[in-house]
Amino acid sequence: MGRNFWKRAGLHLVLWVSLWFTLALLMSGTDNLDFGLRRSFFIIVGQAVLVYGNSQVLMPRFFFTKRYWLYGLLTLAAILLVSYCAQELIDQYAGFSFERGSGRPRGRSFPFHSTWKFMSRSFPFFIALIIGSVYEVANLANRQERETVQLKNEKLQTELKFLRSQTNPHFLFNALHNIYSLSVLKSERTPDYLLKLSEMLRYMLYEANAEFVPLQKEVDYLKNYVDLQLLKDSRGLNVKLDIPEPCPELQIAPLLFVPFVENAFKHSRVEDRTTGWIFIGLTVEGKRLRLEVKNSLPERASTKDQTGGIGLTNVWRQLELLYPDRHELVVSSEGGTYSAVLNLNLA
Numbered sequence: 001m002g003r004n005f006w007k008r009a010g011l012h013l014v015l016w017v018s019l020w021f022t023l024a025l026l027m028s029g030t031d032n033l034d035f036g037l038r039r040s041f042f043i044i045v046g047q048a049v050l051v052y053g054n055s056q057v058l059m060p061r062f063f064f065t066k067r068y069w070l071y072g073l074l075t076l077a078a079i080l081l082v083s084y085c086a087q088e089l090i091d092q093y094a095g096f097s098f099e100r101g102s103g104r105p106r107g108r109s110f111p112f113h114s115t116w117k118f119m120s121r122s123f124p125f126f127i128a129l130i131i132g133s134v135y136e137v138a139n140l141a142n143r144q145e146r147e148t149v150q151l152k153n154e155k156l157q158t159e160l161k162f163l164r165s166q167t168n169p170h171f172l173f174n175a176l177h178n179i180y181s182l183s184v185l186k187s188e189r190t191p192d193y194l195l196k197l198s199e200m201l202r203y204m205l206y207e208a209n210a211e212f213v214p215l216q217k218e219v220d221y222l223k224n225y226v227d228l229q230l231l232k233d234s235r236g237l238n239v240k241l242d243i244p245e246p247c248p249e250l251q252i253a254p255l256l257f258v259p260f261v262e263n264a265f266k267h268s269r270v271e272d273r274t275t276g277w278i279f280i281g282l283t284v285e286g287k288r289l290r291l292e293v294k295n296s297l298p299e300r301a302s303t304k305d306q307t308g309g310i311g312l313t314n315v316w317r318q319l320e321l322l323y324p325d326r327h328e329l330v331v332s333s334e335g336g337t338y339s340a341v342l343n344l345n346l347a
Contacts, residue, residue, distance in 0.1 A: 020044045039090050046086035047128035050078060054129055055136050063133075064140070075129060083122035171225075171262070178231035193231065196224040208254035211322075215250040215289075219243055219282070222257050226280070229265050237270050238277035248284050250346050253322045259315045260293040260340050267338065268295035287347040294339045312340070 023043065024036035054075065062071035175197055182190040203221050207213055223241070230237055261280060270276040281292040312331065319327045319342075326345040333339070 016044060016048055019047075042086045042089045043124055046082040046125055050082055050125055050129045051132035053078065054132050059133065059136050079122055079125050079129060083125050086125070087121055171229075175228040175231070178228065182231070193228065196227055200224050200228075204255070210254065212251040213254045215252050215284075216247045218252055218254060218257055219247050221255075222261060222280075225258055225261060232271060233273070235273065238273060239270060240277075240279050242279070242281040244282065244284060247282075250284070250287060250289070252289070252344075252346060253318060256315070256318065257291060259312060260291065260342070263312060263340070264293050264295035264338070267297070269298045270295070272298070287345065289342075289344040289346060291342040291344070292339070293341075294337055297333065297336050297338050 020037070020040055023040040024033060026036075058071060058074055058078070062068075062074060175193075179190060179193050179197065182193060200221055203217065207217060223243070226239060226241060230239060261278075264270075264278045264280070268276050268278050270278050275296060275298070277296045279292070279294045281290075283290045283292075316329065319329060323344060326347075328343040330341045330343075331339070
């Protein structure tokens, strides 16, 4: 039995003892407290037997399994039985009959000829059972709500992990091939690019499993991604980054930026150094973030990388799940320029 069990048991004990003394005062006042304590003790014990028997046996086995008629009959029988036993114990040990001041001697005072008296004496037990039943139903509803929220969160996390796992393998193959080419040429930059790729893989495999990461880590991943893409042409590509250094200490969902940049490299034909270009800008004001990714649009649409990529549809879904009513994504294509602007409230 854990600590929570004993804590609950202690709270229940305090509650029943408090009810016992309260009922004793109501029944006898301060003039004959001993009488009230003895008499109310058996009533409280009877109520406790009904409440716990109802919550542990009757409701789980009959009410929650939708055998309502059987539940109703058993609860009625339990109330009558407990009422009778409680009154017998009161007459036997409390020293007074149920009707205070009636002058009746100690002993049996609960004959079945008086149905009204019998029902009135059962009333406290009936009320206790009703209150206990309402509490159990409310507790069940609250527990089911918590389980629903937990399942929803688990489903959300599973979906997010699936969305984040769809990283473009084609990029990894190209990066490895380009680094291999550097190693063949015995370039001094080879270790640096291997380190960049290692940092990217570590971020994707381990750190990106968290719900949120520091903004700086997301930016570092983005920069490494761009640096590895620039290996396509040793002469350099028309790619401009306008990103603050260092970034503010904010938290953001991991792998949220790279789909926009990946999309730009995929469709801009940036390899054409004459007409191809990409612009990536990031601004942060307080807890508001603005990411702007623009790229050139060739006259003929590119068909490369059809088998890879996270895709902007994936990003839409992540934003809906993680930043409901806290994001704005505007995508436009006009005048030979493709633009994606994300406004995000990180508060």
